[in-house]
Amino acid sequence: MTIAGDAALALHLEVAATPTPGNVDRKRDAAGLRFETMQAGAVGAERGLATLADGAPVGDGFEQAVAGMVDAAGENTQFGSLLLLAPLVKAATEEHLSPEGVGRVVDRTTIADAVAFYRALDQVDVAVPDPPPDWDALDARRGSDAIPAVREEGVTMADVLARSAATDQNGAEWMEGFPRTFRIAEHITSGEGSILDRAADAHLRQLAAEPDTLVRTRHGVAEARAIQDRARNLLEAETDAIDHFAADLVERGINPGTTADLLAAGLFVALRRGVRP
């Protein structure tokens, strides 16, 4: 399988793994998001992922993947997953697929990559935490309106993600050598059962490990911590109890989308390490 093919397959497997409480899975749609829309997004993103493997810069390839996703799905389905997959695909192509390898990819990002990142934001409606006060001109919600400030201040894509690292798990992945991604990959690689069962288990463990960024942004830190606590209490539970938790989150419209992003990234690493469906 090609590197881009494994990245696309990781997106497809993430959607199918069940139960992944609060996120779309094989058994249930999430609040306002359907299984088949995510399938379309995953297919649409693949061409952009392939340009990354063919040598496109991280920012351009990410922007193309987001454009393909939106064209195919009609909405934002996997923006955060693609933000993680872009440097991982580059690392798999040009470096080692390791914390050090992806760290070198992050370190090499440029101002042009940051510009492409802000252009990509124009295409989607993403929920992001409030930026620090001195970062107002570079707030992700500005999209391409932030590009003059990007150029003026000379910030790279890594600089942009660094600013969100304290409040966003995906930003933290970029800055810290993708520890959550590689931990999830290790869990999937060393686990038992089908790849989808291992993925669902890894999703629950990640949910139990820390509050999900998207839940915290949309519903506040207390809700995010409550969901973390419930996940922790279910780590040794039967599937029925986890399914009950999943149904409850869907009903309440609570979607731990950043945990799904991390799962897609971890699945990609596991696939590259030889785990097959």
Add this chain to the structure above:
Amino acid sequence: MTIAGDAALALHLEVAATPTPGNVDRKRDAAGLRFETMQAGAVGAERGLATLADGAPVGDGFEQAVAGMVDAAGENTQFGSLLLLAPLVKAATEEHLSPEGVGRVVDRTTIADAVAFYRALDQVDVAVPDPPPDWDALDARRGSDAIPAVREEGVTMADVLARSAATDQNGAEWMEGFPRTFRIAEHITSGEGSILDRAADAHLRQLAAEPDTLVRTRHGVAEARAIQDRARNLLEAETDAIDHFAADLVERGINPGTTADLLAAGLFVALRRGVRP
């Protein structure tokens, strides 16, 4: 979305549509075949489908799609679907996506396309009906061992498929301008509900319309007709009754795989006509 992207998405949607009795769907795996293996096959096939849209001959593109599928899935997951999608992708690229357009693609197939088709057969273990007595040297089960006879007798890929048209729905599609495919596409295009619900309904109608080739080949004509009768009796039934039928077929190891092939082809046409997930 690109033409190849829609072809890949059609494969993904076919796997997800539920209930599709006897075939893998979102609710259940089929006998000996898992959901995620079909996801991998669909991702793996896309590159070959893209070469068709980029101008590769039908045979070569089909062979590449099958090779990508087997590389990704480790087994035959969508050989029959790809056999239908290959000329449809060519028609969408070079002709009209209509019975006449795909008919012209079929008419233009060459001896080289037939050679590639037999090479593709080496990669999979397909169940095919016994060929006519005068066709022994060209039995699909010979794979590339049939290539000298292909060259000697000067048969095209259309000639090969014509020989199976009386006993194989996919061969009949090739010869008759894809009437089942376009009927399914019309049903999906004009239907109500989600694209997956429409697809499942189209699958049941096709199953009710005629005996499935793969069931007839593996289990005999009486079983194939019995399944057709059961499907016909369920056309106005509630989903629960169709789910019961689906569970029964899976339990008995009966897989109407040619009907799934036709559904994937019909989904592709519907996507090209503007139906979106």
